Amino acid sequence: xxxxxxxxxxxxxxxxxxxxxxxxxxxxxxxxxxxxxxxxxxxxxxxxxxxxxxxxxxxxxxxxxxxxxxxxxxxxxxxxxxxxxxxxxxxxxxxxxxxxxxxxxxxxxxx
Numbered sequence: 001x002x003x004x005x006x007x008x009x010x011x012x013x014x015x016x017x018x019x020x021x022x023x024x025x026x027x028x029x030x031x032x033x034x035x036x037x038x039x040x041x042x043x044x045x046x047x048x049x050x051x052x053x054x055x056x057x058x059x060x061x062x063x064x065x066x067x068x069x070x071x072x073x074x075x076x077x078x079x080x081x082x083x084x085x086x087x088x089x090x091x092x093x094x095x096x097x098x099x100x101x102x103x104x105x106x107x108x109x110x111x
Contacts, residue, residue, distance in 0.1 A: 037089045037093035042085065056068070056075050
């Protein structure tokens with residue numbers, strides 16, 4: 001019974017991939033291909049920032065259009081720190097690429 005199901009799943013997956021799979025993976029402006037300085041830690045931090053924002057948004061009520069000041073302060077401080085971390089990671093990445101290709105100016109422009 002299990003082998004029949006495994007055979008079905010394998011056939012289904014093969015047919016699905018052949019008819020629907022993209023030849024090139026989708027690239028968004030936030031992917032590692034476009035932004036190689038974005039690390040897994042930064043991605044986790046961004047997800048945490050989104051969770052903090054959702055908690056603050058839930059505190060917004062009709063009588064409190066600004067929401068609770070505590071979560072709002074936390075999210076603004078967290079966002080500020082995250083932006084400085086991303087800027088630092090980007091400049092560090094660019095600095096490493098410049099040093100890596102310091103002897104070949106043509107390669108510097110391609111990296």
